[in-house]
Amino acid sequence: MKQTLNLNLSAQIRMTPQLQHAIKLLQMSTLDLQQEIQENLENNPLLEEENQFQDASKEITNEDGDSNQGIIDLSTEHEHQSRNLKERTDIEENHGGEKLENNLSDELSLDATWEDTYQASQNLVKEKNDNINNQEFITNNSVEETLQDHLIWQLNLVPLAREDKILGLTLIDSIDPNGFLTQPLEELLKTFNTQETNNQATIEVLENILETVQNFDPVGVAARNLSECLLLQLRETEINDALRKCCTDLIDNHLEELASKDLVKIRKELGTSESLINEALLVIKSLNPKPGSVISTTQTDYIFPDVIAKKVSNKWIVELNADTLPKIRINPMYEDFTNKSTDKNEKTYLKEHLQDARWFLKSLQTRHDTLLKVASQIVEVQTDFLNHGPEQMKPLILSDVAQRTELHESTISRITNRKYLATPRGVFELKYFFSSHVGTASGGEISSTAIRALIQKLISEEPSDKPLSDSKIVNILLDKDVKIARRTIAKYRESLGIPSSSERKKFPTKHA
Numbered sequence: 001m002k003q004t005l006n007l008n009l010s011a012q013i014r015m016t017p018q019l020q021h022a023i024k025l026l027q028m029s030t031l032d033l034q035q036e037i038q039e040n041l042e043n044n045p046l047l048e049e050e051n052q053f054q055d056a057s058k059e060i061t062n063e064d065g066d067s068n069q070g071i072i073d074l075s076t077e078h079e080h081q082s083r084n085l086k087e088r089t090d091i092e093e094n095h096g097g098e099k100l101e102n103n104l105s106d107e108l109s110l111d112a113t114w115e116d117t118y119q120a121s122q123n124l125v126k127e128k129n130d131n132i133n134n135q136e137f138i139t140n141n142s143v144e145e146t147l148q149d150h151l152i153w154q155l156n157l158v159p160l161a162r163e164d165k166i167l168g169l170t171l172i173d174s175i176d177p178n179g180f181l182t183q184p185l186e187e188l189l190k191t192f193n194t195q196e197t198n199n200q201a202t203i204e205v206l207e208n209i210l211e212t213v214q215n216f217d218p219v220g221v222a223a224r225n226l227s228e229c230l231l232l233q234l235r236e237t238e239i240n241d242a243l244r245k246c247c248t249d250l251i252d253n254h255l256e257e258l259a260s261k262d263l264v265k266i267r268k269e270l271g272t273s274e275s276l277i278n279e280a281l282l283v284i285k286s287l288n289p290k291p292g293s294v295i296s297t298t299q300t301d302y303i304f305p306d307v308i309a310k311k312v313s314n315k316w317i318v319e320l321n322a323d324t325l326p327k328i329r330i331n332p333m334y335e336d337f338t339n340k341s342t343d344k345n346e347k348t349y350l351k352e353h354l355q356d357a358r359w360f361l362k363s364l365q366t367r368h369d370t371l372l373k374v375a376s377q378i379v380e381v382q383t384d385f386l387n388h389g390p391e392q393m394k395p396l397i398l399s400d401v402a403q404r405t406e407l408h409e410s411t412i413s414r415i416t417n418r419k420y421l422a423t424p425r426g427v428f429e430l431k432y433f434f435s436s437h438v439g440t441a442s443g444g445e446i447s448s449t450a451i452r453a454l455i456q457k458l459i460s461e462e463p464s465d466k467p468l469s470d471s472k473i474v475n476i477l478l479d480k481d482v483k484i485a486r487r488t489i490a491k492y493r494e495s496l497g498i499p500s501s502s503e504r505k506k507f508p509t510k511h512a
Contacts, residue, residue: 022363026370026411029418030304030324037326037364046334046350046357050327147179147221147295148172154216160209167192167201167209171222179221179292180229185210220291227251233287246272246280258284261505305422307375309386316383318376320368321422328364330357370407370415377404378421378433385433386423390453395445396434438484446482452492454482459498464506 028036041047151172155165170192174183185206192206193199213222219236223229230251234244249270250258257266258281267277288294304324309316338350378401384392398409405412416430435449458476462468468476470489477484498504 018359018363021360022366023414025363025367027414027417030306030420033367034325037328040357040360041328044353044357044360046330046338046353047328047360048331050329145295147175147177147292150295151175151213151216151221155213158212160212163199163201164205164209167206168213171206171210171213175222175292177292178290179218179223181210181222181224184224218288218291218294220288223291226289227255229289229291230284230287233291234283237283237287239283242276243280243283246270246276247283250277250280250284259503261502303420303427305420305427306371307419308422309375309379310424311386316379316386318372318379318421320372328361330354330361367415370411371419373405374401374407374412374415375419375421375430377401378430382433386425389425391450391457393433393435393447393449393453395436395447397436398434438482438488448492451477451482451484452496454480455489455492456496456498459493459504462504467501467504469501 025033025036041049152169155168155172158168160168170188171181174181174188176182185203189201189203189206192201210222214232216222220229220233223232231248234247234251237244239247250266254266254269257263263274263277267274270277305321306324307318308321309318311317334350335354338347338354341347341350378396379386381394381396381400384394398412401407401412402409416434419430420427421430421433432449435447438446438448438451454477455473458468458473470486470493473489474484474486477489493500
């Protein structure tokens, strides 16, 4: 076989590390980007955060006439002088109004120290700083109390034997954030009575400890089911005997009928007057089915809007939120030194970091421009939503914005991920404005978000004693030129967290 050498041309798309990093910046949230910027500031000496007082810079000239460019923070310098004057005044006041006469002398020996001259002021300032530090330590180390912490604190106040207290801790560890006991007593007892511990606790002892914990605050905690939880709370409610008996019967035997609003069956089986049943229903409704939620802590999520939409002269404009990200730049002194350096290794080091810094700043600018372009197009499409509310939301998909901005759909998906737009109607994730469409009876289109808003509005205005069924909502929307199936209404209603019509039916508050 004869060997030959052939030349073939082919096109390939190869993603460089810089391009990969630029794509990564596009999909970062504001908090992630802040952390990324901080890491680059720490790792790249040529990057620096712009100082808000850089306009106050001035030239410093030495005795030889050489001029050095320096940045002086006039505000900070003035604040520093004022603080020194205030501290000196406070020290003088603490000494009975007498001025300190020991001024620093130019003839002090070289080994003189501050403590030798101002011993009293040093102690006062140190004591003041210690008090501030202690206050900050106490404040910064405060932790929100959990349900378990609250129960353990009460358990420690009860006079119990060591083994009983350990049983109580075992019970408390098995209580979920809603306040319910998640493990059967038999399993807890097996866990407690192991061969390693040699414990001999009985089920009767564990039940006694459980009764003790069930007397703790919040009322209804450590219940094994919903009925027991409600009965524990009913026990602490001040009502007459007849009403208490009716409530107990309802909780013990008719919780399923209560959930389905089957009042006819309840009245028939109890043989009680309708007025007494209605009064009992109001008492049960006042009880908390999740008592642990009163104590359980929730984590607060903070949202920093990336872009802001506001109306100026009847026109909506979009601008970046400049307060969320620090402004960074390339240090001009280091950049100039890169060209003047004569050391080869030093020059190579600075040039590499200068190239990385320029690429990072370019990637940041690309991210900002892309975000502003995409957000502006979204606001332009959804102007009716901003003016009139969710019912006027228009159908919008990724390809629509991609055509408007001449960007790829994957870029639109990345730049709208975890990015938020602040509007007079609230703060919304950019993905909120994208929704599929549903055809109308006249051949038009309506956004699925608008349909959800219509369903929510109809249900909020319905009579409490005659809630709208899904079929009735279908007919109402059809009158509004919205053609939609009943199962779609049910799907949208469930996505909004709205129960069915039978579950939405309210009990009458008073029987005439």
